[in-house]
Amino acid sequence: MPNSPIRDNYLFEFISKNALACDSSSVQEVSLVRGQILFEKEERLRNVYFPISSVASRIYLAECGHSSEVGMVGYEGVVGISLFLGNRKTYNEAIVHVDGRALRMEARAALEAFRQCGPFQIAVLRYARTMISQLSQIAVCNSLHSVEQRLCRWLLMTLDRTSTDELDLSHHFIAQLLAVRRESITCALSHLQGERLIQTSNRRIKLLDRAGVEATACECYGAIKSDFDRLLALQNANS
Numbered sequence: 001m002p003n004s005p006i007r008d009n010y011l012f013e014f015i016s017k018n019a020l021a022c023d024s025s026s027v028q029e030v031s032l033v034r035g036q037i038l039f040e041k042e043e044r045l046r047n048v049y050f051p052i053s054s055v056a057s058r059i060y061l062a063e064c065g066h067s068s069e070v071g072m073v074g075y076e077g078v079v080g081i082s083l084f085l086g087n088r089k090t091y092n093e094a095i096v097h098v099d100g101r102a103l104r105m106e107a108r109a110a111l112e113a114f115r116q117c118g119p120f121q122i123a124v125l126r127y128a129r130t131m132i133s134q135l136s137q138i139a140v141c142n143s144l145h146s147v148e149q150r151l152c153r154w155l156l157m158t159l160d161r162t163s164t165d166e167l168d169l170s171h172h173f174i175a176q177l178l179a180v181r182r183e184s185i186t187c188a189l190s191h192l193q194g195e196r197l198i199q200t201s202n203r204r205i206k207l208l209d210r211a212g213v214e215a216t217a218c219e220c221y222g223a224i225k226s227d228f229d230r231l232l233a234l235q236n237a238n239s
Helices: 010-016 081-085 107-116 118-144 147-159 171-178 182-194 210-216 219-238
Strands: 027-032 037-039 047-051 055-061 067-073 093-098 100-106 166-168 198-201 204-207
Touching: 010 118, 010 219, 027 047, 047 055, 047 107, 067 118, 067 147, 067 171, 081 107, 081 118, 100 107, 107 118, 118 147, 118 219, 147 166, 147 171, 147 182, 147 204, 147 210, 147 219, 171 182, 182 198
Parallel strands: none
Antiparallel strands: 027 100, 037 093, 047 100, 055 067, 055 093, 166 204, 198 204
16 A cells, blocks of 8 residues: 555545535645644544545543643544544544645535545445544553664554655654653664664654564554554545
């Protein structure tokens, strides 16, 4: 999948193929930029986002001020899944970590499409199951594995949702998502570069040896990717 062209959002295709369920005036293609906050925690949903080439993180914000990524969304899904699960308010903050395009759809229209379009409804519920599994696996990963293993898992998950082998992200930004010190990310990236698995300078991270990074990552990446691939296969079979 890496280096393959990014197609339109998998979930939105189920809406677009059902003209009765799609109010085109409620959908707008937008450009998202790194660091852009799509939703605050407990915010009432007015729109949902279907990423195309962008990637977003779902962030848990603790009362102490610390944060941690609890989920990642790319072209396979939707940012604002709680809308379809009976809650018009967001569970977590959502922030963009890879620039790119997305489809923004008014919440009322998205919910109406969910009610009208059976294939879209099935696809959304299937995606929700995958996201719950991803959340659980990330919780395990954060508890049991080293910073370097978690970093490799996170880099691979991000690259699986992009069309390149390069990312433009600061060490500080990654550290915030992984809930670790910036120095720990810098050290881990330096070690991976010393092993010739990646190349990093300033904000750029380039993957040199995917097999090597996969071998360094913990088993959580394999578990999450298996669910991800299974979801895409099912979406393809039913689209």
